[in-house]
Amino acid sequence: MAGLSTKEIRKLTPAERQKKLEELYNEMSSIRVDVATGGGTENPYKIRNVRKAISRILTIQREEELEVTK
Numbered sequence: 001m002a003g004l005s006t007k008e009i010r011k012l013t014p015a016e017r018q019k020k021l022e023e024l025y026n027e028m029s030s031i032r033v034d035v036a037t038g039g040g041t042e043n044p045y046k047i048r049n050v051r052k053a054i055s056r057i058l059t060i061q062r063e064e065e066l067e068v069t070k
Helices: 006-011 014-036 046-069
Strands: none
Touching: 006 046, 014 046
16 A cells, blocks of 8 residues: 555545545554564564655645645
């Protein structure tokens, strides 16, 4: 799920984007809990990919917000 491209994100509606953002935040918190309890993850780069997906969504939301204000 975390491997979202910018093209895929731009195709989503704002409501879908917000839902995806919430899912990613939940996924990131569950990964962090697993790591903190000593479980670890099968893919050590998963948290990095989730963080990047979150930042991509937030960046695109901000770009659209700035376009509206112009």
